[in-house]
Amino acid sequence: xxxxxxxxxxxxxAASLCLPVGLDQAEFSSLDQLIKRRIQxxxxxxxIQQGQAFNSYYAVREGAFKSYTVSRDGxxxxxxxxxxxxxxxFVGADTDQFPYSVCALEPSIVCEIxxxxxxxxxxxxxxLQKQMLKLISHRFITDxxxxxxxxAEKRLASFLLxxxxxxxxxxxxxxxxxxxxxxxxxxxxxxITIETTSRLLxxxxxQGVVEVRGKHFIIHDLRYLQKLAC
Amino acid sequence: xxxxxxxxxxxxxAASLCLPVGLDQAEFSSLDQLIKRRIQxxxxxxxIQQGQAFNSYYAVREGAFKSYTVSRDGxxxxxxxxxxxxxxxFVGADTDQFPYSVCALEPSIVCEIxxxxxxxxxxxxxxLQKQMLKLISHRFITDxxxxxxxxAEKRLASFLLxxxxxxxxxxxxxxxxxxxxxxxxxxxxxxITIETTSRLLxxxxxQGVVEVRGKHFIIHDLRYLQKLAC
DNA sequence: CGGTTGGTTGACAGCTGTCAAGTCCTGTGG
DNA sequence: CCACAGGACTTGACAGCTGTCAACCAACCG
Numbered sequence: 001x002x003x004x005x006x007x008x009x010x011x012x013x014a015a016s017l018c019l020p021v022g023l024d025q026a027e028f029s030s031l032d033q034l035i036k037r038r039i040q041x042x043x044x045x046x047x048i049q050q051g052q053a054f055n056s057y058y059a060v061r062e063g064a065f066k067s068y069t070v071s072r073d074g075x076x077x078x079x080x081x082x083x084x085x086x087x088x089x090f091v092g093a094d095t096d097q098f099p100y101s102v103c104a105l106e107p108s109i110v111c112e113i114x115x116x117x118x119x120x121x122x123x124x125x126x127x128l129q130k131q132m133l134k135l136i137s138h139r140f141i142t143d144x145x146x147x148x149x150x151x152a153e154k155r156l157a158s159f160l161l162x163x164x165x166x167x168x169x170x171x172x173x174x175x176x177x178x179x180x181x182x183x184x185x186x187x188x189x190x191x192i193t194i195e196t197t198s199r200l201l202x203x204x205x206x207q208g209v210v211e212v213r214g215k216h217f218i219i220h221d222l223r224y225l226q227k228l229a230c
Numbered sequence: 231x232x233x234x235x236x237x238x239x240x241x242x243x244a245a246s247l248c249l250p251v252g253l254d255q256a257e258f259s260s261l262d263q264l265i266k267r268r269i270q271x272x273x274x275x276x277x278i279q280q281g282q283a284f285n286s287y288y289a290v291r292e293g294a295f296k297s298y299t300v301s302r303d304g305x306x307x308x309x310x311x312x313x314x315x316x317x318x319x320f321v322g323a324d325t326d327q328f329p330y331s332v333c334a335l336e337p338s339i340v341c342e343i344x345x346x347x348x349x350x351x352x353x354x355x356x357x358l359q360k361q362m363l364k365l366i367s368h369r370f371i372t373d374x375x376x377x378x379x380x381x382a383e384k385r386l387a388s389f390l391l392x393x394x395x396x397x398x399x400x401x402x403x404x405x406x407x408x409x410x411x412x413x414x415x416x417x418x419x420x421x422i423t424i425e426t427t428s429r430l431l432x433x434x435x436x437q438g439v440v441e442v443r444g445k446h447f448i449i450h451d452l453r454y455l456q457k458l459a460c
Numbered sequence: 461c462g463g464t465t466g467g468t469t470g471a472c473a474g475c476t477g478t479c480a481a482g483t484c485c486t487g488t489g490g
Numbered sequence: 491c492c493a494c495a496g497g498a499c500t501t502g503a504c505a506g507c508t509g510t511c512a513a514c515c516a517a518c519c520g
Contacts, residue, residue: 071460079374093360094367119360123353130323130349137324140370144309148378148421151477152508183467191378193509198468214467214517230301381509382476413499423477428500444485444499 001045004038004109007061017085017169018059019113019135022127034121036112041104048102054092056112060084063108064180067100068188078189080143081105081181084170090136106180142166147229152192156200157228159190160210164219175219231275234268234339237291247315247399248289249343249365252357264351266342271334278332284322286342290314293338294410297330298418308419310373311335311411314400320366336410372396377459382422386430387458389420390440394449405449 009015009031020028036056041047047058050069060082067079067088079100082088092098093115122129147158168174179186187197204210209225211218219225239245239261250258266286271277277288280299288295290312297309297318309330312318322328323345352359377388398404409416417427434440439455441448449455 073460075460077377077379090363091367091370093363094371099371119356123356123359126349126353129353133320133323136366137321140321140366140373141324141329143370144373146378147307148376149307149418150421182465188379191380194467195469195510196508199508202468230303230305412497424499425478425501426476429476432500 001047002040004040007038007109007111008032009035009111012061014059014061014085014170018087019128019131021131021134023125023131027125027128030121030125034113034117036114039110039112041108041110043104043106046101046103047110048089048098048100050098050101052098054089054096054098055115057087057089057115057118058102059087059111059113061109061111063110064105065102065108065110066105066181066185067102069100076188078185080139081189083166084172086166087135087139090139105185146190148191150230152190152196153200153203154228154230155190155192156186156197156204157225159186160217160219161222161225161229164222175222177217179215179217181215231277232270234270237268237339237341238262239265239341242291244289244291244315244400248317249358249361251361251364253355253361257355257358260351260355264343264347266344269340269342271338271340273334273336276331276333277340278319278328278330280328280331282328284319284326284328285345287317287319287345287348288312288332289317289341289343291339291341293340294335295332295338295340296335296411296415297332299330306418308415310369311419313396314402316396317365317369320369335415376420378421380460382420382426383430383433384458384460385420385422386416386427386434387455389416390447390449391452391455391459394452405452407447409445409447411445 009018009020009028012018015021019034020031023031038061039047041063047065048067062084064084065082065088067082068076069079070076080088082102088102089098091100118132122132142162145158146162147155150158163177163179164174167177181189183194183197183201187194190197201210201212205212207224209219209221211220239248239250239258242248245251249264250261253261268291269277271293277295278297292314294314295312295318297312298306299309300306310318312332318332319328321330348362352362372392375388376392377385380388393407393409394404397407411419413424413427413431417424420427431440431442435442437454439449439451441450
């Protein structure tokens, strides 16, 4: 976990997904004031520990993260995954503590955004306030639209589709991507076991729907997944 | 769906849960400017239709609501329930349309809060902005902490506990309440079938954990539910 | 080379969904 | 007040999906 000082919002490839959307040039430039620091993390390194004081939001500049809590009996419960251009940490506002831990899934860089400064700036720039709320509500929809309902197959299909559209947004391929999650992490998030996950991926693979080679996924039949996910 | 003009935030029993928290007297008084109108609805009456333009948040003054979408094959998918003192509609900010429909579960009154006016006022009153974000993130946690994971029994236990603490917040009993949901709605929200729901409630009942008489619930053994929910 | 971790596959039990029947509750109309 | 219809809810039987347990394979690393 080390600081990376020289990056600017202006040069960020994810700017079109992040807070700058809808800002004019002057407003855009003022954004870098918000950034406390840019932080580089290795795979598995923690950015946030559950219960830590909430002072910042975070935006993923490179890499990927997961948020999770650990229940009393020691089981991990994953809340969400965050990829390039996505933000997290909103939920800290509730109790001024982060309700979950967050760690990097691969070598990553995040921008740490001062909550208090963001509040000051949103009060001055309506477009920034609107964009912040858009990001929050978008996140809400992303996390909640993963169906609690339905069979394991439908959940997995739905998850793959969600990933597909998120990767597309960030400029990557929507049908050919590397997913930096273990089967355990996918399964945990979906509320199924790794065995079921593995079996389903094998089935999708043998049906020609999705080509799976380790963490590399190639979706051959988006339609079919959509029909499954309904 | 009819207007109810004479209610004021000052006289609202749910004020301690809603936007006024943290405001001084003058700020508190200014809140009523935000309220476009108070709306009275009958059971089953719709407040929001999916796709409708987003201009407002809503706060439940009396009664209860559910939000839901309808999938292509005609199935209802419930997103959340909203009780006295809880707000909804945040997610409309994402695309300027509401992504779900909302209807009353019993005779209810909501306050319709102008989004644009709220934005203006939060820019002037930092405490209001903070409280708005607190409410949003609290809602986030409420909806996401319902475990996707785990068995039907754990989900139901967890749901009952969540309801218990929400009712307690709004000044009602945390162990003796009327739940204005059909089994179908509970089951749908939890991602299980009505039969399983019914069976589990019967089991809880015969174990003496929860006394169930129709929509009337009396929780006799909170500890046990907590142990189940983990 | 052996240990560790992640992933796949098989066997099997049990939970949950499906289908079906029956009961309870409520509102309506006589 | 009663009879009735319709919906909500409960219960049973059973199949099948999913979790559990276990074995095995592959990749990685010291």
